[in-house]
Amino acid sequence: MLTKPELSPESERARDVCSRHGNRPDELIEILHELQDELGYVPESVIPVIAKTINLSRAEVHGVVTFYHDFRREPAGRHVVKICRAESCQSMAGEALCSHAKASLKAGFGETTADGAVTLEAVYCLGNCALSPAMMVDGQLHGRVDARRFDEIMSETLSEAAQ
Amino acid sequence: MTRVFVPDDAAALSMGADKVASALKAEADKRNLNIEIIRNGSRGLLYLEPLVEVETSAGRVAYGPVAVKDAASLFEADFLNGGKHRLGHGLTEEIDYLKKQERLTFARCGIIDPLSVAEYKAHGGFAGLAAALKKSGADICKDVTESGLRGRGGAGFPTGIKWKTVHDARADQKYVCCNADEGDSGTFADRMLMEGDPFTLIEGMTIAGIATGATQGYVYIRSEYPHAIAKMKQAIAVLLAAGFLGDNIQGSGKSFALAVRTGAGAYICGEETSMLESLEGKRGMVRPKPPIPALEGLFGKPTVINNVLSFAAVPDILSHGAEFYRNYGMGRSRGTLPFQLAGNIRQGGLVEKAFGITLRQLLEDFGGGTFSGRPARAIQVGGPLGSYVPASQFDMAMDYETFAANGAMVGHGGIVVFDDTVDMARQARFAMEFCAIESCGKCTPCRIGAVRGVEVIDRIIAGVERDKNLIVLDDLCQTMTEGSLCAMGGLTPMPVQSAVKHFPEDFDRPPVAKAAE
Ligand SMILES: Cc1cc2nc3c(=O)[nH]c(=O)nc-3n(C[C@H](O)[C@H](O)[C@H](O)COP(=O)(O)O)c2cc1C
Ligand code: SF4
Ligand code: FES
Numbered sequence A: 001m002l003t004k005p006e007l008s009p010e011s012e013r014a015r016d017v018c019s020r021h022g023n024r025p026d027e028l029i030e031i032l033h034e035l036q037d038e039l040g041y042v043p044e045s046v047i048p049v050i051a052k053t054i055n056l057s058r059a060e061v062h063g064v065v066t067f068y069h070d071f072r073r074e075p076a077g078r079h080v081v082k083i084c085r086a087e088s089c090q091s092m093a094g095e096a097l098c099s100h101a102k103a104s105l106k107a108g109f110g111e112t113t114a115d116g117a118v119t120l121e122a123v124y125c126l127g128n129c130a131l132s133p134a135m136m137v138d139g140q141l142h143g144r145v146d147a148r149r150f151d152e153i154m155s156e157t158l159s160e161a162a163q
Numbered sequence B: 001m002t003r004v005f006v007p008d009d010a011a012a013l014s015m016g017a018d019k020v021a022s023a024l025k026a027e028a029d030k031r032n033l034n035i036e037i038i039r040n041g042s043r044g045l046l047y048l049e050p051l052v053e054v055e056t057s058a059g060r061v062a063y064g065p066v067a068v069k070d071a072a073s074l075f076e077a078d079f080l081n082g083g084k085h086r087l088g089h090g091l092t093e094e095i096d097y098l099k100k101q102e103r104l105t106f107a108r109c110g111i112i113d114p115l116s117v118a119e120y121k122a123h124g125g126f127a128g129l130a131a132a133l134k135k136s137g138a139d140i141c142k143d144v145t146e147s148g149l150r151g152r153g154g155a156g157f158p159t160g161i162k163w164k165t166v167h168d169a170r171a172d173q174k175y176v177c178c179n180a181d182e183g184d185s186g187t188f189a190d191r192m193l194m195e196g197d198p199f200t201l202i203e204g205m206t207i208a209g210i211a212t213g214a215t216q217g218y219v220y221i222r223s224e225y226p227h228a229i230a231k232m233k234q235a236i237a238v239l240l241a242a243g244f245l246g247d248n249i250q251g252s253g254k255s256f257a258l259a260v261r262t263g264a265g266a267y268i269c270g271e272e273t274s275m276l277e278s279l280e281g282k283r284g285m286v287r288p289k290p291p292i293p294a295l296e297g298l299f300g301k302p303t304v305i306n307n308v309l310s311f312a313a314v315p316d317i318l319s320h321g322a323e324f325y326r327n328y329g330m331g332r333s334r335g336t337l338p339f340q341l342a343g344n345i346r347q348g349g350l351v352e353k354a355f356g357i358t359l360r361q362l363l364e365d366f367g368g369g370t371f372s373g374r375p376a377r378a379i380q381v382g383g384p385l386g387s388y389v390p391a392s393q394f395d396m397a398m399d400y401e402t403f404a405a406n407g408a409m410v411g412h413g414g415i416v417v418f419d420d421t422v423d424m425a426r427q428a429r430f431a432m433e434f435c436a437i438e439s440c441g442k443c444t445p446c447r448i449g450a451v452r453g454v455e456v457i458d459r460i461i462a463g464v465e466r467d468k469n470l471i472v473l474d475d476l477c478q479t480m481t482e483g484s485l486c487a488m489g490g491l492t493p494m495p496v497q498s499a500v501k502h503f504p505e506d507f508d509r510p511p512v513a514k515a516a517e
Helices: A009-020 A025-039 A046-053 A058-067 A094-105 A147-162 B010-014 B017-030 B068-076 B117-122 B127-133 B137-147 B159-168 B189-196 B198-212 B226-241 B272-279 B308-320 B322-326 B359-366 B400-405 B424-438 B444-461 B466-483 B487-491 B493-502
Strands: A079-084 A118-123 A135-137 A140-142 B002-005 B035-038 B052-056 B059-063 B088-091 B175-180 B216-221 B257-262 B303-307 B336-343 B349-354 B376-381 B388-390 B414-419
Touching: A009 A025, A009 A046, A025 A046, A025 A058, A025 B257, A046 A058, A079 A094, A079 A147, A094 A118, A094 A147, A135 A147, A140 B010, B010 B017, B010 B189, B010 B226, B017 B035, B017 B068, B127 B198, B127 B308, B137 B159, B137 B198, B137 B308, B137 B322, B159 B198, B159 B303, B175 B198, B175 B272, B175 B308, B189 B198, B189 B226, B189 B308, B189 B336, B198 B216, B198 B226, B198 B257, B198 B303, B198 B308, B216 B226, B216 B272, B226 B257, B272 B303, B303 B308, B308 B322, B308 B336, B336 B359, B349 B359, B359 B376, B359 B414, B376 B424, B376 B493, B388 B493, B424 B444, B424 B487, B424 B493, B444 B466, B444 B487, B466 B487, B466 B493, B487 B493
Parallel strands: A079 A118, B002 B035, B175 B216, B175 B303, B216 B257, B336 B414
Antiparallel strands: A079 A135, A135 A140, B002 B052, B052 B059, B059 B088, B336 B349, B376 B388, B376 B414
């Protein structure tokens, strides 16, 4: 067998994902989603690999990664908490929930707690506006979230992980 | 075996529907009772979620909102036979909230198993497709035009005319794209339909393909909707296997392929040309128009772009006729709109009604007033780019032209209620802040204007040279309205200026000197 130039594990994954998408440039966003699902973020090092594999310039891939709010440039915490800050949730004391979340996690929006357990993110509408305020924890939606519910959900999330 | 319905709509799940379903099953097992749990979509009475229904000889009986701790008492109350219980609402169809609606697009949502082709057909599904397959493309476009259907995504452009343009265009490939980006705060109808009755959307898109000669479709769904994405993918797989998608649909010789694409958290990608860029795998930079997407859309080819609800209205129009659909509504707003009641409202949910219903009817008759019990002060209609409507205008009829004449917009039909604790200067500031966060950055009035807007409103809130800064704000709004390439920058002044106009007292902050006391 011929020896291939060494690729980092991330780069290997990136190539796999690209190939699963037929190395099609129009599937770049799907590729980035899938890669982020696997790695937890989009490392800087995979950008040239993706660009080469699907025949785009680095600048083009970089431009896409930075344009979309979803793509993370750094690893997230073990859990991702997204709190809705849009109008409907505002009308139901959503900002009080945000303050509570920031204080209890000791992390601001876009930050990860010191122990690496939780990344807090702001989102603008989760489509649960009839049951505002809303938040999403690891992809699971929650409605009518006040400070007490927030604490319950967080302790459930963190204890499930501990088991 | 008794059939018990527990929705797996994301809103129901957000209130614990999965755990309720497990608890009911466990309780039934414990009592040696045989029940079948069906995961339906939501009926739209979101304030009652999880709304559990039991099929009885008299019809479906509703209980809600059900929590895990209620499982045992429901069995004790013999809910499997419609027994009386504290959470009981009687026959679902007789609940006022539902009974007073005019459900066309959402006729099946919450009733059927969303992935059952047999149930879909038994409830009138695919009758529109069957009718379409007997017609020419031009005739389908004509039916849609005559129905009076206008785009439900916000702009209200006549759907049939758009389809005709794509039909008439000559090209080796055409596309049908569904805009399921649903980024507006206060809206969730697209999500509910995709989760509760995805076949209706697919049927509508397939009809669009047949009408225009497009053989490939995409549904662009925002990433904030993982549940809807999964459901749509499953629905596509089911219909492929059943011969309702793919090659030679039902032996007709017509073909239509459909794929789901996921957004990546950019509000601007709901703007149609930005969505096209995103579908091509690029940054969501807005394209100048012309060329219009109907002529040069996805990959430069003629493309139908419609909102979820526009496509979903079409099967009914084909099966019942254009006349049937246009008999609902008022003025030039024909048919029904699935209104979405959100924010500070007691009975939030989905209310499908003909155009012409007033905001007050939605707020009071359906919504039951505010959640807090305090007076409603403002309602933002039509998402983050829509106006704040003051209480003095709550009797305005929901109709595209009536709203436009009053400096407001119906948009996607989302209604966000605020009680009298709202600070309208803060809401105006948020509108600018949101625009600054979500601007695609292509044009200056929007990219820079929004940032300046936040700064100016901050000064007004701080009481710094209020009168002068209000003039600056007005100027800025005018520049954004007139100079922006798309409606993101172009309409952000709507919520801002409506707040200033209708709630001037909130901008009348004490001057700095006094505030410092
Ligand atoms: C900033 C912005 C965001 C938009 N977001 C959406 C959206 O989330 N969903 C949608 O259907 N239309 C949205 N639109 C409107 C679309 O540009 C387009 O008019 C619509 O998808 C056409 O479909 P329709 O004719 O069926 O309404 C948005 C427009 C703008 C300017
Ligand atoms: S108005 Fe804003 S969002 Fe629209 S094209 Fe200009 S910069 Fe982009
Ligand atoms: S505004 Fe928060 S879920 Fe829609």
